Amino acid sequence: MAKAIQTQVVKRCKSRDKCQTVIGRHVYGNLYGINPAVISNLDFIAETVVNAAIAGKMHILELIKRKFDAKDSPDRSGVSVIALIEESHISVHTWPESSYATVDIYSCGSEANPDTAFSYILEKLKPKEYKRYYADRST
């Protein structure tokens, strides 16, 4: 996983033309009916985020991953993974007790493909149902 994480800042998406336009695309969604064992596995979710970034041609700079307490069912702790990427961010938050997760893929620039990254996460988490939304984050 570490190989995919860049340790130095090289660039970021910049305004692309004389009008100082920033292109920003945000794909986000709510995923229902996921196997709780899958979304309580912190390493698996972190690996999925890293590989989703690669699939979507995005570049991770830093990664936060955290498992939350679930005293009444310790094997079903929720997790959060957030990646700062050159292009903006990726996040996955999970609630295993509800078989539920949410995903945000927000990328600037025209080279990244947040939709592909979102689809990659769907393939890995295998929700029974999901809602996918698009938000324009451009100037």
Next chain:
Amino acid sequence: MAKAIQTQVVKRCKSRDKCQTVIGRHVYGNLYGINPAVISNLDFIAETVVNAAIAGKMHILELIKRKFDAKDSPDRSGVSVIALIEESHISVHTWPESSYATVDIYSCGSEANPDTAFSYILEKLKPKEYKRYYADRST
């Protein structure tokens, strides 16, 4: 700032009732016409995120902050600040060369107030115009 950042995981928003409902509210927006000096100031943006979390009754667990290269105008480097909060996440990304920033406040649970946190950031960044959107991230 450090005082506001919790070093131990205490809890996270859990399903609130027997139906395993997760309440998730996401307020996000695009901010235009901001003073470039304000949104290239990494410490100021990080402090603003921390105080926005406090204003919105959210609890920061980890904070990523990063300044990006802007070789042609080093005093106008864009920044990104992302906070993992107990309740999900807060992010601010900026493009000083376009006087532009985007803000995401995503919180689970009924106690946090993401709208208040968003308004706090507006007060600090003082955009000439902005668009504010709401997304339901509940089950």
